[in-house]
Amino acid sequence: MANSSTPPNQRVTVADAKLRPSRLDLEYHKRKRYYVKLPTSINTLIAGILITLISLWYGQNHGWMPLAASEEAPLVDGLFNTMMTIATGLFLLIQGAIVISIIRFRQKPGDNTDGPAIEGNIGLEIVWTAIPVVIVLVLSVYSFEVYNEMGGLDPAASRDPGPQKTAVAPGSAMAATLPEGDGEQLALGVGASPATQGRNAELAVDVLGLQYAWIFTYPDSGVVSGELHVPAGREVQLNIAAQDVIHAFWVPQFRLKQDAIPGRQTELRFKPEVAGTYPLICAELCGAYHGAMRSQVVVHPPEEFEAWLQSQIAQQAEETPTVAAALPSESDRLQARTADWNVTSDTLASLHAHHSF
Amino acid sequence: MTTTTPLEPNPTPPNGEPEHNERHWKDFFGFSTDHKVIAIQYFVTSFVFYLIAGAMATSIRIELATPNPDFLGYENYNGVLTLHGTMMIFLWIVPAGAAFANYLIPLQIGAKDMAFPVLNGIAFWLVPPGGLLLLTSLLIDNPPVAGWTSYPPLSLISGQVGEMMWILSVLLLGTSSILGGINFVTTIFKMRIEEMSIYDMPLFCWAMLATSLLILVSTPVLAGALILLSFDLIAGTAFFNPTGGGDPIVYQHMFWFYSHPAVYIMILPVFGLISEVIPVHARKPIFGYKAIAYSSIAIAFLGNIVWAHHMFTSGTPGWLRVFFMAATMVIAVPTGIKVFSWVATMWGGKLRLNSAMLFAVGFVSMFLVGGLSGVMVASVPFDIHVHDTYFIVAHFHYVLFGGSVFGIYAGIYHWFPKMVGRMLNEFWGKVHFVLTFVGFNLAFFPMHILGLQGMPRRVVQYDPELTSLNQLCTVGSIILAISTVPFLINAVWAWFWGPEASANPWNALTLEWQTSSPPIIENFEEEPVLWSGPYDYGIDREPKDEQSVSELLAEVKAEL
Numbered sequence A: 001m002a003n004s005s006t007p008p009n010q011r012v013t014v015a016d017a018k019l020r021p022s023r024l025d026l027e028y029h030k031r032k033r034y035y036v037k038l039p040t041s042i043n044t045l046i047a048g049i050l051i052t053l054i055s056l057w058y059g060q061n062h063g064w065m066p067l068a069a070s071e072e073a074p075l076v077d078g079l080f081n082t083m084m085t086i087a088t089g090l091f092l093l094i095q096g097a098i099v100i101s102i103i104r105f106r107q108k109p110g111d112n113t114d115g116p117a118i119e120g121n122i123g124l125e126i127v128w129t130a131i132p133v134v135i136v137l138v139l140s141v142y143s144f145e146v147y148n149e150m151g152g153l154d155p156a157a158s159r160d161p162g163p164q165k166t167a168v169a170p171g172s173a174m175a176a177t178l179p180e181g182d183g184e185q186l187a188l189g190v191g192a193s194p195a196t197q198g199r200n201a202e203l204a205v206d207v208l209g210l211q212y213a214w215i216f217t218y219p220d221s222g223v224v225s226g227e228l229h230v231p232a233g234r235e236v237q238l239n240i241a242a243q244d245v246i247h248a249f250w251v252p253q254f255r256l257k258q259d260a261i262p263g264r265q266t267e268l269r270f271k272p273e274v275a276g277t278y279p280l281i282c283a284e285l286c287g288a289y290h291g292a293m294r295s296q297v298v299v300h301p302p303e304e305f306e307a308w309l310q311s312q313i314a315q316q317a318e319e320t321p322t323v324a325a326a327l328p329s330e331s332d333r334l335q336a337r338t339a340d341w342n343v344t345s346d347t348l349a350s351l352h353a354h355h356s357f
Numbered sequence B: 001m002t003t004t005t006p007l008e009p010n011p012t013p014p015n016g017e018p019e020h021n022e023r024h025w026k027d028f029f030g031f032s033t034d035h036k037v038i039a040i041q042y043f044v045t046s047f048v049f050y051l052i053a054g055a056m057a058t059s060i061r062i063e064l065a066t067p068n069p070d071f072l073g074y075e076n077y078n079g080v081l082t083l084h085g086t087m088m089i090f091l092w093i094v095p096a097g098a099a100f101a102n103y104l105i106p107l108q109i110g111a112k113d114m115a116f117p118v119l120n121g122i123a124f125w126l127v128p129p130g131g132l133l134l135l136t137s138l139l140i141d142n143p144p145v146a147g148w149t150s151y152p153p154l155s156l157i158s159g160q161v162g163e164m165m166w167i168l169s170v171l172l173l174g175t176s177s178i179l180g181g182i183n184f185v186t187t188i189f190k191m192r193i194e195e196m197s198i199y200d201m202p203l204f205c206w207a208m209l210a211t212s213l214l215i216l217v218s219t220p221v222l223a224g225a226l227i228l229l230s231f232d233l234i235a236g237t238a239f240f241n242p243t244g245g246g247d248p249i250v251y252q253h254m255f256w257f258y259s260h261p262a263v264y265i266m267i268l269p270v271f272g273l274i275s276e277v278i279p280v281h282a283r284k285p286i287f288g289y290k291a292i293a294y295s296s297i298a299i300a301f302l303g304n305i306v307w308a309h310h311m312f313t314s315g316t317p318g319w320l321r322v323f324f325m326a327a328t329m330v331i332a333v334p335t336g337i338k339v340f341s342w343v344a345t346m347w348g349g350k351l352r353l354n355s356a357m358l359f360a361v362g363f364v365s366m367f368l369v370g371g372l373s374g375v376m377v378a379s380v381p382f383d384i385h386v387h388d389t390y391f392i393v394a395h396f397h398y399v400l401f402g403g404s405v406f407g408i409y410a411g412i413y414h415w416f417p418k419m420v421g422r423m424l425n426e427f428w429g430k431v432h433f434v435l436t437f438v439g440f441n442l443a444f445f446p447m448h449i450l451g452l453q454g455m456p457r458r459v460v461q462y463d464p465e466l467t468s469l470n471q472l473c474t475v476g477s478i479i480l481a482i483s484t485v486p487f488l489i490n491a492v493w494a495w496f497w498g499p500e501a502s503a504n505p506w507n508a509l510t511l512e513w514q515t516s517s518p519p520i521i522e523n524f525e526e527e528p529v530l531w532s533g534p535y536d537y538g539i540d541r542e543p544k545d546e547q548s549v550s551e552l553l554a555e556v557k558a559e560l
Ligand code: HEM
Pocket: B054, B057, B058, B060, B061, B081, B082, B084, B085, B086, B088, B089, B093, B146, B147, B148, B149, B393, B397, B400, B401, B405, B443, B456, B457, B458, B459, B460, B477, B480
């Protein structure tokens, strides 16, 4: 800091000479005194222990996350809990220092003098540069681990094939690690976790986002649905596309989200674990009815999933063209939009069920 | 450590008595080249837009008091939302930063005016047309509805006229910002009084240096993106339009290449303001001058290489997500240095808890929350869950409102006496602070939980299970709306009838306090003399100190 080690100051103005006599040699020593004074009382120790305990407890017990229903979700939650622990600790430490300052170091009535002329403290400054460095290093490595474990770095999902719908891997070593057939397809998003990389997922579903609905097609059986049905404990691969504008597929209980982008294929690969029905939300502004673009994910026990699939196959064989209309204008819109996508009236009805709460 | 050469007691150049024209009230309504007039014009204009955008925010929150779309409805919600965001950024925070920069930079470095006074006037006069254009766009049939980010393809298919007006308006405002940036950099480098080395500069000038460099690097890219977008919109090109083979992701990269730095363009000037306000009212030197100065520059540099953290769920490959995660996390380091330094400046001081200081302390503690959630959302796997949810809305309002707006209020309470020559009322200032603080936390803290639980942003309706938290937010936002009333009355009343302010009511050391309040037309009667560093508080000012010298010496000896 400028001036901190200058010899006696000669900067004197005419105006303020009286108010401000020149500095003394002593000033340096006076400051030195503050440099060595660090808080080391027993109170500090107790406060430190308390902050640590509260942070550790709160990091695990904030209760802010919804149910964790996929294999990936507990990984994200573990990371979040760690970040909450650190954040709570820093919050208490710094807010504590602020509150103590405004209580203890408040100007006393009638005291118009200045505080001590402390201009810095190299030791302290090094410490509080090092603390964030260590924290972000730990968080980066931990996040990297979690992301890799979730499948974010699966080569098939982490290289950009550019803006075309179906991309062909450039006959490289990478293509060799993939199985033949649709393994040549590259799409951005979250892919297979390291344990299952190179293998096809147990169930593939094509996902199409359009204003304002999701359409799920099961390529193996040809079933088309407005809700996503998946078996628990099986790896599912969603191949996500958008018809008109950008949408985003989000299931909070899975902690997974991926944009659906027109002209580009994206993917999400995950393993649902807990049977149940969860909201499926469009998270990217896609127009006036974006808020209504909701559906649901049903995670079935595996046998139940088979039954559902069979019932759909049977049902779609005997198409009924009547539309159960809850919202006439909107259903017209949806019907027009979905005409070329081979959507049944039942699908539409199930879409409507989730449009208004 | 630099040793500044002790200054010669500088006899002021005998260039005769400059004649002082009186400032006329009409000057404030026309084209002026006086940086102080332009600054006031910026302040008043941006505050008017803040009130309008704030009214929009309140209507958004009223809509969200119930889970159903029953107030603004599907038709109006997105238009109001788009204008709220765009105005808050381009017509409130950014020009309010320019207002402080205009007012303070020449005064703090002892200059008579900006380097390019005419350019300065032009920069300001781009703002009102830009603002009016944006406001009218809401009244036409097809208002802009694609959010302040205006992502294609949505922005290309929801009505040409409104979207085009939005683009033109943002281009005007961006141009204004670039012209301002050029002026600030030049002024800071070229117009300091001779004795003032760059390390004698007040930290606000350092912050504005960093901000202006960021503006100059990034804003042209936004202009480029918007011009290409307008071609797609009206000329049928396909830069970003996928139906013609364009790539909407390229727009996102270009947009965020500007708009991430933009968040630093909005916060760095406020960092500067806080670094001025806290030492004055804590009566203590700023803790770690150089660390704070350099961290501004570091933030400006890093701010340019983190843009894709807004695209972790978009069309981005995994390696890119991981790279931008790491780069983003690094920003926590210089930011942390600043926060710690401010707290250390207060620690052990003699705090005057007036309105300016309360808002400054409020800034530090609210910005801290935004910073902590910022590190969280930098983490790719976590951001995949919370991206585009209310967690993000909470995060950026803690940074932009709890940060920028609190800091701007601190600055207004601190420099109002200088700018207007009258004192604001302290009691109503404190009422304003308490209402703002309570309302703000009530309005925005619950949004963190809403986002984690599953509420996406930019929606007009939501899961009824989330109603009670949403209602809490709405109550908070109404308290916030009310909180501006005491401030407005206070400011208007004080402007005309407040007690007169002395030249240096806070006993501060930076140069702007060495001239009258308000300063005369060319700022200083005679070139000011740098008789102290900007933050040399507590140094030999009190006779008491001198009396205890021997005692001190003894102590020092004992310790050595
Ligand atoms: C007066 C208090 C304010 C309230 C109650 C408020 C409320 C809101 C709400 C509820 C949203 C989200 C709407 C949605 O996602 O559907 C929003 C968005 C936003 N707000 Fe505020 N806000 C306030 C002040 C500010 C300030 C001071 C800024 C400063 C720059 C700001 C910047 C933004 C931005 C950039 C957006 C995003 C707009 C978009 O998604 O396109 N707001 N605000």
